[in-house]
Amino acid sequence: MFGIVRPCGHRLGEGLKTQWMAHLCGLCLALRGDHGQFARIVTNYDGLLVSVLTEAQAERTTDWRRTAGPCPLRGMRTASVAQGEGARLAAAVSLVLASAKVRDHVADGDGLLARKPVASAARRVATSWGRAGARTGSDLGFDTAVLVDAVDRQLGIEALAGPGTPLLTVTEPTETATAAAFAHTAVLAGRPGNVEPLAEAGRLFGRLAHLLDAVEDRADDAASGAWNPLTATGTSLPEARRLAEDALHGIRLALREVDFVDGKLAHLLLVHELRRSVDRAFGTVPVCAAHQHGGPPQHGNPYGGGTGNPYGGAGGNPYGGGNPFGGGGAYGGSGGGPGGFGGVPQPQPPRRRGFWAGCGMFWLLCCTCQLCCAKEYEGPWSRKKREGCCRDCDCCDACDCCDC
Numbered sequence: 001m002f003g004i005v006r007p008c009g010h011r012l013g014e015g016l017k018t019q020w021m022a023h024l025c026g027l028c029l030a031l032r033g034d035h036g037q038f039a040r041i042v043t044n045y046d047g048l049l050v051s052v053l054t055e056a057q058a059e060r061t062t063d064w065r066r067t068a069g070p071c072p073l074r075g076m077r078t079a080s081v082a083q084g085e086g087a088r089l090a091a092a093v094s095l096v097l098a099s100a101k102v103r104d105h106v107a108d109g110d111g112l113l114a115r116k117p118v119a120s121a122a123r124r125v126a127t128s129w130g131r132a133g134a135r136t137g138s139d140l141g142f143d144t145a146v147l148v149d150a151v152d153r154q155l156g157i158e159a160l161a162g163p164g165t166p167l168l169t170v171t172e173p174t175e176t177a178t179a180a181a182f183a184h185t186a187v188l189a190g191r192p193g194n195v196e197p198l199a200e201a202g203r204l205f206g207r208l209a210h211l212l213d214a215v216e217d218r219a220d221d222a223a224s225g226a227w228n229p230l231t232a233t234g235t236s237l238p239e240a241r242r243l244a245e246d247a248l249h250g251i252r253l254a255l256r257e258v259d260f261v262d263g264k265l266a267h268l269l270l271v272h273e274l275r276r277s278v279d280r281a282f283g284t285v286p287v288c289a290a291h292q293h294g295g296p297p298q299h300g301n302p303y304g305g306g307t308g309n310p311y312g313g314a315g316g317n318p319y320g321g322g323n324p325f326g327g328g329g330a331y332g333g334s335g336g337g338p339g340g341f342g343g344v345p346q347p348q349p350p351r352r353r354g355f356w357a358g359c360g361m362f363w364l365l366c367c368t369c370q371l372c373c374a375k376e377y378e379g380p381w382s383r384k385k386r387e388g389c390c391r392d393c394d395c396c397d398a399c400d401c402c403d404c
Contacts, residue, residue, distance in 0.1 A: 003045030004209050004277045005269050012268065018080070019265050023048045023055070023090075025068060026082030030091040035132040039091075041359055042098040042129070046209065047090045049269060050181055053198065054086025056266040057189035057259070085188045089140050093181045095133030096144045100151035102126035105355070112354045122355075142184045150177035158227060163234040167243065170229045171210040178206030186258075197257035201270065204247040204254065208274065211244050212281040237282070244278050353381050 009017045027048045031039040055064060066083045070076040103126045105113050112118045130148070137144040150173040161170050182202025186194035214229040215237065221228035230240055252271050260266065353361060358381035365380055379386050 003047070004212050005049065005273050006045045006277075007269065007273045011272075012265075016265050016268060020048075020052075020269075021074075022065065022080055022082045023051045023087070025071070025074070025079060026087040027051055027090045027094070029068060029081060030083070030087040031094070034088065034091060034136055035095060035129070038125075039095060039129065039132070041362065042094045044094055047094040049205075049266075050090035050093055050185055051082055051086040052266050052269065053182060053185040054084075054089065054188050055082060056263045057186060057191045057194060057261060058086075059261060085140055086185065088136055089142060089181070089184060089188060092133045092136040092140065092142065092144060093147065095129045096137070096147045097151065097177070099126045099130035099133060100148055102129075112357075140184075141187065142180075146180045147177045150174065158229075158232070161229070161232050163232075165233045167211075167229060167233050167235045167240070168207070170233060171207045174210040175203040175206040178209070179203040191259055194258045197254045201251050201254040201258070204250045205270070205274075208244055208247040208251075208278070211240055211247070212277060215240055215244075215281045241278075241282055244282075248274060248278060352383060355381075 007020065012020055024043070024045070028040050028043045031043060058064070064082065064084060065080045068079055068081045070078055102122055106119045106122050106126070113122055134144045154173040157170055157173065179199040179202040182205070183195045183199035186192065186198050210229070217226075218228055218230055220226070222231065229235070230237070248271075251274065255263070255267060255270060352358075361378075361380035365377060377386055378384070
């Protein structure tokens with residue numbers, strides 16, 4: 001699972017946490033129901049925002065939830081999960097973008113994909129996912145071609161970008177893809193007046209996701225010689241932070257124009273949790289109170305280690321290439337600095353697992369409930385230390401919401 005919006009359960013409260021888990025499980029089960037068991041691997045935290053936004057605009061009906069059977073991720077408990085068009089749209093978007101990224105990595109011959117048998121298998125999986133996502137999108141009136149086109153254009157733009165190229169030129173394909181997905185939630189909910197503000201919120205969300213990918217992966221890309229939007233365009237961190245802050249402000253303003261039936265969860269995720277994501281990427285997250293009572297202090301990154309990405313390697317995206325909406329860059333990054341006489345050598349980050357090995361480890365973590373319940377586990381792709389999303393934490397008693 002990957003994405004930039006990953007709230008901690010204690011900040012959601014019991015009611016909103018139940019809703020959030022319902023959408024997460026709903027996306028996972030929609031992928032399984034429409035596209036088979038293996039498709040569940042593309043479940044991601046940002047993708048479920050599509051389901052959240054659809055439901056937030058729709059009138060409440062008796063068929064917007066269903067009871068799902070026991071699942072290892074829920075400790076083999078049943079649960080009420082989201083169902084319907086929002087979950088299916090989220091599944092279609094996740095599949096099409098994952099398909100495009102796999103094809104991209106096959107073409108580049110990354111890792112194990114440089115081997116012909118593995119590349120052939122991955123190509124077949126990508127083709128299957130692309131067709132399945134397009135089929136579901138068509139059923140919902142959504143043309144997934146805009147997503148595929150955005151990913152394809154991203155490669156060309158990155159090839160031409162250089163010093164002096166505006167950073168927003170590089171983020172444009174990501175913005176276009178997320179704007180289309182967000183806007184279609186208004187169509188599904190029967191709220192045509194929400195299309196424009198949600199398209200704007202989606203555009204800025206795509207920009208933010210791409211920026212945070214680039215910021216958090218800057219050190220790793222410099223060490224490996226990989227392409228990074230900030231380095232390639234000569235954009236400084238202060239300028240990237242300014243763009244991120246502008247995007248946050250724009251999303252908040254756009255959401256004020258949206259006619260929600262119940263927008264509490266959408267607001268918390270897209271306003272407050274996005275703010276935390278930006279602070280985390282730029283190393284300005286406050287020390288968690290849970291670590292002030294006997295635990296080691298953590299400055300900046302509550303997940304520990306470097307800039308810290310709680311979502312796993314390669315942008316938190318197992319398909320690489322950054323965020324799940326087609327942006328460049330990847331999460332991760334290592335810290336380091338001089339110390340003592342002549343400087344102290346910094347420990348090297350753990351070697352990342354390949355795509356397929358990471359997939360296997362991801363499922364192992366799922367089946368043993370470590371992703372949600374473990375105090376600490378090793379990221380399936382990055383191999384960095386992570387904390388379970390439902391771990392005990394008393395950093396705050398409630399969300400420090402604004403009055404918007």
